[in-house]
Amino acid sequence: xxxxxxxxxxxxxxxxxxxxxxxxxxxxxxxxxxxxxxxxxxxxxxxxxxxxxxxxxxxxxxxxxxxxxxxxxxxxxxxxxxxxxxxxxxxxxxxxxxxxxxxxxxxxxxxxxxxxxxxxxxxxxxxxxxxxxxxxxxxxxxxxxxxxxxxxxxxxxxxxxxxxxxxxxxxxxxxxxxxxxxxxxxxxxxxxxxxxxxxxxxxxxxxxxxxxxxxxxxxxxxxxxxxxxxxxxxxxxxxxxxxxxxxxxxxxxxxxxxxxxxxxxxxxxxxxxxxxxxxxxxxxxxxxxxxxxxxxxxxxxxxxxxx
Amino acid sequence: xxxxxxxxxxxxxxxxxxxxxxxxxxxxxxxxxxxxxxxxxxxxxxxxxxxxxxxxxxxxxxxxxxxxxxxxxxxxxxxxxxxxxxxxxxxxxxxxxxxxxxxxxxxxxxxxxxxxxxxxxxxxxxxxxxxxxxxxxxxxxxxxxxxxxxxxxxxxxxxxxxxxxxxxxxxxxxxxxxxxxxxxxxxxxxxxxxxxxxxxxxxxxxxxxxxxxxxxxxxxxxxxxxxxxxxxxxxxxxxxxxxxxxxxxxxxxxxxxxxxxxxxxxxxxxxxxxxxxxxxxxxxxxxxxxxxxxxxxxxxxxxxxxx
Amino acid sequence: xxxxxxxxxxxxxxxxxxxxxxxxxxxxxxxxxxxxxxxxxxxxxxxxxxxxxxxxxxxxxxxxxxxxxxxxxxxxxxxxxxxxxxxxxxxxxxxxxxxxxxxxxxxxxxxxxxxxxxxxxxxxxxxxxxxxxxxxxxxxxxxxxxxxxxxxxxxxxxxxxxxxxxxxxxxxxxxxxxxxxxxxxxxxxxxxxxxxxxxxxxxxxxxxxxxxxxxxxxxxxxxxxxxxxxxxxxxxxxxxxxxxxxxxxxxxxxxxxxxxxxxxxxxxxxxxxxxxxxxxxxxxxxxxxxxxxxxxxxxxxxxxxxx
Numbered sequence: 001x002x003x004x005x006x007x008x009x010x011x012x013x014x015x016x017x018x019x020x021x022x023x024x025x026x027x028x029x030x031x032x033x034x035x036x037x038x039x040x041x042x043x044x045x046x047x048x049x050x051x052x053x054x055x056x057x058x059x060x061x062x063x064x065x066x067x068x069x070x071x072x073x074x075x076x077x078x079x080x081x082x083x084x085x086x087x088x089x090x091x092x093x094x095x096x097x098x099x100x101x102x103x104x105x106x107x108x109x110x111x112x113x114x115x116x117x118x119x120x121x122x123x124x125x126x127x128x129x130x131x132x133x134x135x136x137x138x139x140x141x142x143x144x145x146x147x148x149x150x151x152x153x154x155x156x157x158x159x160x161x162x163x164x165x166x167x168x169x170x171x172x173x174x175x176x177x178x179x180x181x182x183x184x185x186x187x188x189x190x191x192x193x194x195x196x197x198x199x200x201x202x203x204x205x206x207x208x209x210x211x212x213x214x215x216x217x218x219x220x221x222x223x224x225x226x227x228x229x230x231x232x233x234x235x236x237x238x239x240x241x242x243x244x245x246x247x248x249x250x251x252x253x254x255x256x257x258x259x260x261x262x263x264x265x266x267x268x269x270x271x272x273x274x275x276x277x278x279x280x281x282x283x284x285x286x287x288x289x290x291x292x293x294x295x296x297x298x299x300x301x302x303x304x305x306x307x
Numbered sequence: 308x309x310x311x312x313x314x315x316x317x318x319x320x321x322x323x324x325x326x327x328x329x330x331x332x333x334x335x336x337x338x339x340x341x342x343x344x345x346x347x348x349x350x351x352x353x354x355x356x357x358x359x360x361x362x363x364x365x366x367x368x369x370x371x372x373x374x375x376x377x378x379x380x381x382x383x384x385x386x387x388x389x390x391x392x393x394x395x396x397x398x399x400x401x402x403x404x405x406x407x408x409x410x411x412x413x414x415x416x417x418x419x420x421x422x423x424x425x426x427x428x429x430x431x432x433x434x435x436x437x438x439x440x441x442x443x444x445x446x447x448x449x450x451x452x453x454x455x456x457x458x459x460x461x462x463x464x465x466x467x468x469x470x471x472x473x474x475x476x477x478x479x480x481x482x483x484x485x486x487x488x489x490x491x492x493x494x495x496x497x498x499x500x501x502x503x504x505x506x507x508x509x510x511x512x513x514x515x516x517x518x519x520x521x522x523x524x525x526x527x528x529x530x531x532x533x534x535x536x537x538x539x540x541x542x543x544x545x546x547x548x549x550x551x552x553x554x555x556x557x558x559x560x561x562x563x564x565x566x567x568x569x570x571x572x573x574x575x576x577x578x579x580x581x582x583x584x585x586x587x588x589x590x591x592x593x594x595x596x597x598x599x600x601x602x603x604x605x606x607x608x609x610x611x612x613x614x
Numbered sequence: 615x616x617x618x619x620x621x622x623x624x625x626x627x628x629x630x631x632x633x634x635x636x637x638x639x640x641x642x643x644x645x646x647x648x649x650x651x652x653x654x655x656x657x658x659x660x661x662x663x664x665x666x667x668x669x670x671x672x673x674x675x676x677x678x679x680x681x682x683x684x685x686x687x688x689x690x691x692x693x694x695x696x697x698x699x700x701x702x703x704x705x706x707x708x709x710x711x712x713x714x715x716x717x718x719x720x721x722x723x724x725x726x727x728x729x730x731x732x733x734x735x736x737x738x739x740x741x742x743x744x745x746x747x748x749x750x751x752x753x754x755x756x757x758x759x760x761x762x763x764x765x766x767x768x769x770x771x772x773x774x775x776x777x778x779x780x781x782x783x784x785x786x787x788x789x790x791x792x793x794x795x796x797x798x799x800x801x802x803x804x805x806x807x808x809x810x811x812x813x814x815x816x817x818x819x820x821x822x823x824x825x826x827x828x829x830x831x832x833x834x835x836x837x838x839x840x841x842x843x844x845x846x847x848x849x850x851x852x853x854x855x856x857x858x859x860x861x862x863x864x865x866x867x868x869x870x871x872x873x874x875x876x877x878x879x880x881x882x883x884x885x886x887x888x889x890x891x892x893x894x895x896x897x898x899x900x901x902x903x904x905x906x907x908x909x910x911x912x913x914x915x916x917x918x919x920x921x
Contacts, residue, residue, distance in 0.1 A: 028355070029339055030343050034340070070355075071356060071357065073382065074359075100356075103354065103356075103361075104361035105361070105364060106361040106364075164352060164365075165352075165354055166352055223347055224347060225343035225344050225347060225353065226340070226343075273595075274348065274590065274591030274593070274595045275347065275590060276587035276589070276591040
């Protein structure tokens with residue numbers, strides 16, 4: 001796996017540190033502290049606000065918006081809608097994390113409503129979640145079949161094996177399923193007009209005319225809560241500082257998180273510690289990461305797409 | 308204190324790692340991240356969802372349900388009821404942590420309502436909380452005096468010394484009060500048809516025909532928030548993977564948590580660190596614990612009961 | 615900078631450890647776990663409860679109340695009002711943290727309502743937040759101009775540079791702006807009849823007849839979420855144990871937090887770690903801090919005021 005095109009991602013991290021974007025997160029109460037801390041660690045500044053009465057106003061002073069449905073409630077859904085519309089009006093990047101979509105009708109319907117009422121700059125999830133998002137999109141735009149892409153049969157599989165907030169075993173991204181997952185990501189990217197980030201053993205960042213296939217990270221990242229949520233918050237921070245270079249910004253955030261996972265694992269292993277320490281080292285690694293380090297350790301392949 | 312009956316608890320931990328049960332937690336926003344991380348650390352998978360509209364549906368895809376009233380609200384109570392009924396319908400284990408019962412009428416009334424509307428497989432709390440649960444049960448089933456057990460005068464003491472979410476000083480389990488606490492646990496177990504877990508300096512797991520008296524753990528566990536909540540989440544994970552061996556699964560979870568507390572204290576002491584590090588080492592210890600280690604370090608006495 | 619008057623602050627920490635006050639926190643869901651853990655670390659006991667139906671009742675069993683508007687909602691505002699009135703009725707110390715006041719109309723209006731309906735023993739924020747609180751007070755008591763103090767032009771500057779929950783760059787406390795900030799703090803203290811704690815590179819604790827200028831702390835404290843919230847919870851704990859010596863108790867809490875920041879930074883730097891570790895070491899340092907250490911390392915100047 002070689003880097004393609006000599007692209008260096010470190011400058012997108014530098015830009016976060018230089019601009020220090022303010023990022024509005026409407027997120028879940030399980031991992032909210034980690035999301036705030038990793039946002040600060042990368043150089044941005046988080047603000048969490050989920051009350052409908054202030055949501056749009058808070059968005060209006062920010063550089064980006066992150067919507068994470070991990071523990072959505074009847075109270076937070078209107079706040080997500082109001083904040084999202086404000087962000088769209090102001091041209092701010094908006095990132096969606098459809099946590100556990102498919103685990104309940106409420107989550108699925110909320111994602112459909114969000115997709116109908118606003119445009120997302122980035123959507124990030126595991127394969128099972130993103131298959132479900134694809135289904136939602138297909139349902140949403142059934143009146144508009146022209147937008148619908150054909151995707152391979154393997155990715156059309158109903159995600160019934162999907163377990164709560166985890167990807168189903170049959171949905172893990174491996175070398176065997178990589179091509180199909182890229183096809184899914186590209187189809188979804190085209191339909192939603194969004195950068196699509198699918199994370200797993202291999203991570204994919206798919207945009208209009210390019211796909212990043214990223215091989216950083218470590219399996220221990222799935223042994224703590226919040227690896228996905230933290231990455232989603234990083235995507236908000238990186239996009240907030242790097243408009244309009246969203247695909248590059250997303251690739252940089254995904255590589256940064258993956259490298260942090262590798263470093264955190266190494267420390268945990270050397271010191272014979274466990275997942276509690278791993279979680280701390282992950283945030284440490286983001287807070288001390290240098291642009292040069294990101295340039296050197298990023299393991300990605302950039303596929304240019306003939307259009 | 309010797310082990311009785313040659314019972315080995317490690318296999319119940321192995322079963323969690325092998326099955327990886329999905330556990331629905333409706334819990335409090337103070338310790339929810341620690342609860343999710345310790346659930347992952349023991350090998351299970353957590354899902355947090357407290358919106359009424361999805362609560363029962365989420366429970367229906369899970370292997371166990373944990374209800375913790377630590378920061379209950381008007382919004383979360385209906386979710387607890389809906390999820391609990393669904394779990395009962397599906398025969399899933401349900402664990403209750405009546406955090407701070409007695410600190411407010413709302414908490415007490417909510418526990419009474421929960422006890423009336425669903426069956427709990429396990430109820431866990433400190434002595435003050437469990438005395439209050441006993442009172443609630445007595446009140447609830449006042450129409451049905453036949454179910455009521457006589458308990459010693461010392462445990463009938465009103466828990467007015469009870470301080471918020473902590474046990475009152477007069478309620479700490481010591482060698483002197485052990486017998487009375489066991490009597491309380493057994494009476495409550497019979498009334499509620501539940502495994503009763505009372506935690507303190509000595510821990511008790513009481514079921515129909517057996518009582519485990521457990522002497523693992525360290526006082527520093529009471530110097531962080533969440534030791535109790537984390538144990539409750541572990542009880543959910545261990546029961547979710549070990550049906551119908553609930554008393555044994557609870558004893559294994561309590562011993563595992565106690566051993567983790569001992570190991571975390573040792574590390575904290577050696578490295579001259581404080582309660583921040585202790586909390587991390589606690590999760591580390593659960594994530595690295597082996598079945599053999601649990602077998603060897605568990606300090607419990609199993610009292611068989613003549614019926 | 616020399617200590618003035620030979621005041622020793624360690625005894626106020628000892629008092630917290632000796633009395634172990636129970637502190638009701640109605641706070642935000644981002645940093646609530648850290649707030650609970652640092653409350654325990656200093657020797658107090660936290661209880662979090664934000665449901666209106668139990669808020670006043672929970673306050674009535676406590677020694678102090680902390681209100682933090684970091685993620686306020688329509689549901690939590692009535693709880694704040696009910697708890698605050700109960701605390702006033704019972705003569706308990708009440709601490710306000712107006713997080714992000716000015717970032718939305720809801721936050722500003724909520725602070726105005728809180729200021730109108732209850733008395734705060736202590737108000738803590740950064741300079742931008744405290745300027746906004748001053749504006750709110752001026753607005754609230756516009757019928758009563760006699761109470762209004764003249765403050766220097768520099769501190770009357772509209773805090774439009776105020777970024778979300780952070781102080782605006784022009785609002786950082788430096789040696790140049792110190793005198794004006796002290797004037798603001800004293801004016802606000804007189805208007806609100808509260809101890810005013812303004813935190814930044816230099817911290818100020820202003821009361822009726824004295825001002826503490828405190829030079830402990832480290833810039834890394836602003837690179838994690840919750841440094842401010844944790845200090846606010848410490849203020850609640852220290853006031854709960856040291857009535858009626860509130861200015862001294864606040865100065866002790868601010869110095870303790872600052873010393874903890876210095877120690878945490880030293881460890882983080884020596885071990886080449888990042889902000890994840892820093893956050894843990896901060897709580898460690900509070901949990902292991904001795905009164906003698908607080909006496910020796912506190913860096914403050916006490917300015918007595920001619921009245």
